[in-house]
Amino acid sequence: MIAGARRQIYGAAAKPPSGRGLICMADFCVYFLYRAALVLIIALPLGAVFALGEFLGFLAWMALPNYRRLARRNVQIAFGDETTGTQKGRLVRRHFQRLGANLLSGMKLNSMPLPEVAALVATEGVDDVHRHLRAGRPVVLALSHLGNWELFAQILPHYFGYAPLSTVYQKLGNRRIDDFVRQQRARFGVELFDRSEGFKEAIGLLRSGGMIGILSDQHAGDHGLW
Template identity: 30%
Template sequence: MDFLLYWTVRIIIGGISMLPLDLVARIGRALGAIAYTLDARHRKVALNNLTAAFQGERTEAEIRALARENFKRLGENYCCAIKTAFMSEAAVAERLETVGVEPLAPYAARGQNLVVAIGHFGNFELYARANFKVGEYTFATTYRALRQPALTRLMQELRSKSHCVFFERRTDADALKTAMNKGRVMIGLLSDQHAGRSGVWVPFFGRSCSTSTAPAVLALRYDARLFSAICYRTKLAHWRIEVGPEIALHTADGEPRKTADVMSEVNAHLEAAVRRDPANWFWVHKRWKPPEKRQLLSVAADERV
C-alpha cells in the first residue's frame, strides 16, 4: 500500500511539475472549488471559524463567499507549492517579492540567529525558497512527519530542492540544537495552529487559544532576534513575503518577557495579516479547540496573576 501510494502521488507531482505555473494555479483553484462542494467537514470548520472571527463584521453571504474563495486559494497554494519546488531561484524570484529583509543583514554579520514566526498564509512553502534573498543565513524550519512514511519521504524529497534545512520536531532536537549553537540560522516556525497541552493560552481574534511557545522559547534560549513574516498572494501565482517589525523579548529593564506576552504579540501580528486578506489564511483548521480540564485550571491561574 505504501509503495502504491508513493508512486501514485509521485506521478501526480510529476505531471504538475511539467505544467506552466499559471495553469497549475488555475487547476488548483478549480480543485479547491470542487473541495468546497464535496468536503462538508472542512467546509463546516471554515464557516464556523469565519463566523466566530467576523461576528457582526461580515454578513452570512460574505462569510460564505470568503469560505469559497479560501478553498480556491488552498487548492492554488498546494498545487503551486508543488510546481515552485521544481523552479529555479531565478524563476521563483520573478513570482516572489520580499519586503523588510534588508534590516536583517546586520544580525548575520554578528552571527546572530533569527527566529521567524510564520503561519499558513498563501503559498507558505515559499518561506523556505526565500533564502536567496538573505544569503548570509542558513534557512531552517521544523516539521512533523506524516502518518504515511511514503508521503513523508515524498514531501522531504520536494523540500530538499529549497536548500532549507528541515528538522523533525520529535526526533531532531539534538540536530536543531547543534545548528542553533553554530549561529547564522534563520528558523521559521509555524505558529498559527492549535498547540494542545504544550501551548500557552493567549488571544486570537478575541478568543483564547492554545498557541505554540516555540518562537519565544527558542529566541530567548539562543539569544536570537524574533520577527514575524507573512506570505501574501498578490495575484494569480504571485506572492509577497513581508517581514514584520522586531518583537521584543526583554522588558525595558532587560528582564525576559513572559512567554505568554511574547506570543500574544505574535498572535496580534498574525491576526492583522488575516484581517488584511481573510481568504489568505488556513480557516479549515480547528484553531480554537476548547481546553482540557487541567488546561482550564492553568488558564484560570494565569488570569489571576
C-alpha cells in the first residue's frame, strides 16, 4: 500500500529519451543552427557572403585531410603530368574555397527576387533551348556540381517559364532542412522529383514537352547505368 501510494504521489520514473528521440532532437538543433546562419547570410551583401564562403572553405580544406587527399587524387587523374604538384595543391585549395563560396551564395540567391538573380547571370545557347521547347520537344539538361548549381532551380523559370520545368534531387538526411530547401528550390515553379522514388513522373513530364535538369555526376544507385 505504501509503495502504491508513493507511485501515485511521485509517479513513475521518467524514461530516458529513446535513440530515435535523440536523433530528432539533434536534427532539430541542426535545423535551428541552419536557419540562424541563413538569417545572417540573407542580411549580408552577396559579395560579403561569397568572401565568407571562401574563408569557410579554406577552413574546411585545412580541417578535412581525407577529403583533401580525395580531391588531390581526382586532380591527379584529371591532369596527370600536365601540372606540377604545387599547381595541383593550389587547385585543390581553390576548389574548397569556391565550393564554400558557391554553397553560401546559393543560400543568399535563394532569398533574392528573381529579376535581381537574373541580372547576375550571363547565358549562352538559350535560343536553341527555346526552339526545342516551343516545338514541343523535351529538353534534358545534364548538369554537374560545378559553380553555383543551386542557381539553376532559381533561374530556369526566368527564361523558360512557359514550359513544365523540373529537376531530380537527392533527399537530405535532415527532414526539416530537406523540406525547407525543397520549398526554396520550388518557389518559382520548378517541380522536384526525388530520385529514390524512380523516374516515372519525370519521364511523364518530358513526354509533355517539358525540361528537366539532372546532376549527371551523382551516384545513380546500384541499378543505374552510370
